Amino acid sequence: MVIIMKVILLQDIQGKGKKGQILDVSDGYARNFLFPRKMATEASADALNAIKLQDEAKRHRVELERKEAEELSRRLKGMSVKVYAKAGSGGRLFGAITAKEISEALKAQHGVEIDKHKLVLDEPIKSFGTYEVKAKLYPEISGTVYVVVAEV
Numbered sequence: 001m002v003i004i005m006k007v008i009l010l011q012d013i014q015g016k017g018k019k020g021q022i023l024d025v026s027d028g029y030a031r032n033f034l035f036p037r038k039m040a041t042e043a044s045a046d047a048l049n050a051i052k053l054q055d056e057a058k059r060h061r062v063e064l065e066r067k068e069a070e071e072l073s074r075r076l077k078g079m080s081v082k083v084y085a086k087a088g089s090g091g092r093l094f095g096a097i098t099a100k101e102i103s104e105a106l107k108a109q110h111g112v113e114i115d116k117h118k119l120v121l122d123e124p125i126k127s128f129g130t131y132e133v134k135a136k137l138y139p140e141i142s143g144t145v146y147v148v149v150a151e152v
Contacts, residue, residue, distance in 0.1 A: 003027035006043035069138035076143035081105045096124035
């Protein structure tokens with residue numbers, strides 16, 4: 001006779017389930033394999049409540065991040081930032097303007113912090129002028145920053 005036990009997975013297990021999922025497994029599998037390797041815990045009332053609280057906290061954190069991204073997207077509308085660079089002959093820059101430089105200029109000029117990895121440059125900026133740079137702030141939420149490249 002096989003005794004069945006309810007467990008909560010603490011990590012993804014290939015072929016069984018994802019982290020946080022509640023499964024019915026045999027008692028021996030749980031006690032001899034899952035528990036010693038810290039892959040699962042018994043589905044007690046306390047454990048279920050802890051999982052529920054973690055899920056609520058995660059949902060709340062995701063909602064806050066989404067609202068912050070939407071607010072930042074609204075603030076970026078029509079915002080332009082000036083980046084200064086040295087130039088060689090023919091109006092070409094020495095090097096290129098990078099996302100890091102744009103991020104630093106946004107922080108210095110407008111107090112807006114955007115991670116350099118969120119700024120999307122189609123191609124490196126290598127000449128003077130005004131460029132439109134897209135900022136991917138959150139999945140499905142983006143903003144546009146106008147970058148004006150001027151000579152020092």
